[in-house]
Amino acid sequence: MFTITGVRVFDGSASTDAPVLTDVHVSGGRIVATPPPGAEVVEGRGRTLLPGLIDTHVHVERRAELAELARWGVTTALDMGSPRPAATLPLRHLDGVADLFSAVYPAVAPGSATIRQMGYPAHIAVPGAADAQAWVDARIAEGADYIKIAVEDPRQPGTTGLSPATVTALVEAAHARGLLTVAHAVTAATHRIASVADVVTHVPIQAVASGARVVSPTLTMMRGICDTVGRRFALRALAALRIAPRMDFAHALGSVRRLHAEGATVLAGTDSNSDGTAPFSPAFGTSMHQELRLLVDAGLSPVEALRAATSVPAKVFGLDDRGVVAPGKRADLLLVDGDPTTDIHSTVRIAHVWTAGVTAFRSM
Numbered sequence: 001m002f003t004i005t006g007v008r009v010f011d012g013s014a015s016t017d018a019p020v021l022t023d024v025h026v027s028g029g030r031i032v033a034t035p036p037p038g039a040e041v042v043e044g045r046g047r048t049l050l051p052g053l054i055d056t057h058v059h060v061e062r063r064a065e066l067a068e069l070a071r072w073g074v075t076t077a078l079d080m081g082s083p084r085p086a087a088t089l090p091l092r093h094l095d096g097v098a099d100l101f102s103a104v105y106p107a108v109a110p111g112s113a114t115i116r117q118m119g120y121p122a123h124i125a126v127p128g129a130a131d132a133q134a135w136v137d138a139r140i141a142e143g144a145d146y147i148k149i150a151v152e153d154p155r156q157p158g159t160t161g162l163s164p165a166t167v168t169a170l171v172e173a174a175h176a177r178g179l180l181t182v183a184h185a186v187t188a189a190t191h192r193i194a195s196v197a198d199v200v201t202h203v204p205i206q207a208v209a210s211g212a213r214v215v216s217p218t219l220t221m222m223r224g225i226c227d228t229v230g231r232r233f234a235l236r237a238l239a240a241l242r243i244a245p246r247m248d249f250a251h252a253l254g255s256v257r258r259l260h261a262e263g264a265t266v267l268a269g270t271d272s273n274s275d276g277t278a279p280f281s282p283a284f285g286t287s288m289h290q291e292l293r294l295l296v297d298a299g300l301s302p303v304e305a306l307r308a309a310t311s312v313p314a315k316v317f318g319l320d321d322r323g324v325v326a327p328g329k330r331a332d333l334l335l336v337d338g339d340p341t342t343d344i345h346s347t348v349r350i351a352h353v354w355t356a357g358v359t360a361f362r363s364m
């Protein structure tokens with residue numbers, strides 16, 4: 001039980017631009033409306049309290065990765081595909097670390113580079129639209145929280161792609177079971193196909209339009225790929241991600257700028273991973289703060305970037321118990337020095353992190 005006193009609150013809501021000074025009370029892992037008797041006092045003056053951050057795109061295989069996420073204020077993490085679900089699935093919903101959700105396996109085409117080069121089993125291939133419902137039902141049986149579809153571009157060397165009809169059938173099959181869909185797409189052509197999904201993850205790093213309405217651009221990953229391709233990891237990166245040879249991070253920023261201006265919903269996600277076959281591996285936790293800064297570089301206001309990491313992904317993914325600071329919600333909280341609603345760089349000035357009311361990090 002504790003009360004954070006006199007603190008500026010960014011409540012994560014879509015309607016509150018001006019933070020207010022208040023006391024926030026926590027008891028039993030939840031935010032409560034009234035001070036619990038005997039509550040410990042946490043000094044909030046000069047600080048801002050935020051909902052714990054939600055990383056909408058990670059690949060997790062170790063508890064230490066969830067601990068690192070929580071240490072940096074990321075209290076919820078959405079795994080977007082694991083070649084080893086036996087390692088990933090038991091990491092869901094552990095105390096004291098980031099709360100994990102999982103897609104289990106991604107849907108890919110037979111012959112996909114995901115299978116041939118990234119260690120995913122061959123049985124996860126979806127031959128055609130007629131196989132979509134059985135594939136989705138198999139993931140549900142394994143415990144998938146949502147469905148991930150990797151829409152690869154067959155024109156890139158070393159891979160094959162799901163047909164638009166198969167992608168659409170997978171989305172419909174997931175919706176028939178009440179599950180949300182997230183589609184991976186890196187090139188212009190695949191972004192158009194992927195736009196039938198509820199969320200598109202990644203943005204094109206060519207100067208092109210996208211039809212996505214909800215996007216998790218993973219700018220940290222896009223920048224990492226642009227930095228590494230053409231250098232020592234060039235061939236491996238091209239083989240692994242099947243991306244066009246002409247890449248420019250300015251195009252990724254421009255894609256987000258245009259999507260945001262057109263009214264698309266933007267979600268913060270990093271693609272953090274420790275996968276040796278990936279072209280780049282954003283660090284767990286710290287990369288979320290880089291992503292927030294890159295979203296501001298792409299034209300979001302600091303408040304919009306913070307929403308993209310809190311209330312907006314909570315709403316999109318149906319995580320009704322989190323993403324805002326309000327009585328009744330999980331006490332997933334991030335207390336920082338300064339005011340990130342005006343200076344996004346303040347998000348790394350972390351004083352305290354709680355996951356469901358349990359201290360995950362406290363500065364000296």
Ligand SMILES: [Zn+2]
Pocket residue numbers: 057058059080271
């Ligand atoms: Zn990923």
